[in-house]
Amino acid sequence: MHGAGAGRSxxxxxxxxxxxxxxxxxxxxxxxxxxxxxxxxxxxxARMAVDVLLPGGxxxxxxLVIAGPALHWVVLQLERAIRSRERGPAETS
Numbered sequence: 001m002h003g004a005g006a007g008r009s010x011x012x013x014x015x016x017x018x019x020x021x022x023x024x025x026x027x028x029x030x031x032x033x034x035x036x037x038x039x040x041x042x043x044x045x046a047r048m049a050v051d052v053l054l055p056g057g058x059x060x061x062x063x064l065v066i067a068g069p070a071l072h073w074v075v076l077q078l079e080r081a082i083r084s085r086e087r088g089p090a091e092t093s
């Protein structure tokens with residue numbers, strides 16, 4: 001993210017835009033492809049092949065670039081999700 005607000009992470013449901021009008025999501029979902037992630041030591045970026053689902057059903061294959069501290073954060077969040085999946089749904093009494 002560049003410019004004003006750089007470094008600030010919006011909540012997952014928050015859509016950041018500059019107008020008061022409702023904004024249609026640009027991406028419905030993004031799914032990693034089962035390919036090896038590459039890391040470029042010169043740029044400090046990891047690259048992951050992904051399948052992007054657009055509103056209307058069109059699919060586009062592209063590359064997700066994860067740079068700097070975001071790479072470590074993504075790993076921590078994915079490990080957290082895996083642990084949660086392994087534990088299963090929380091029991092309610």
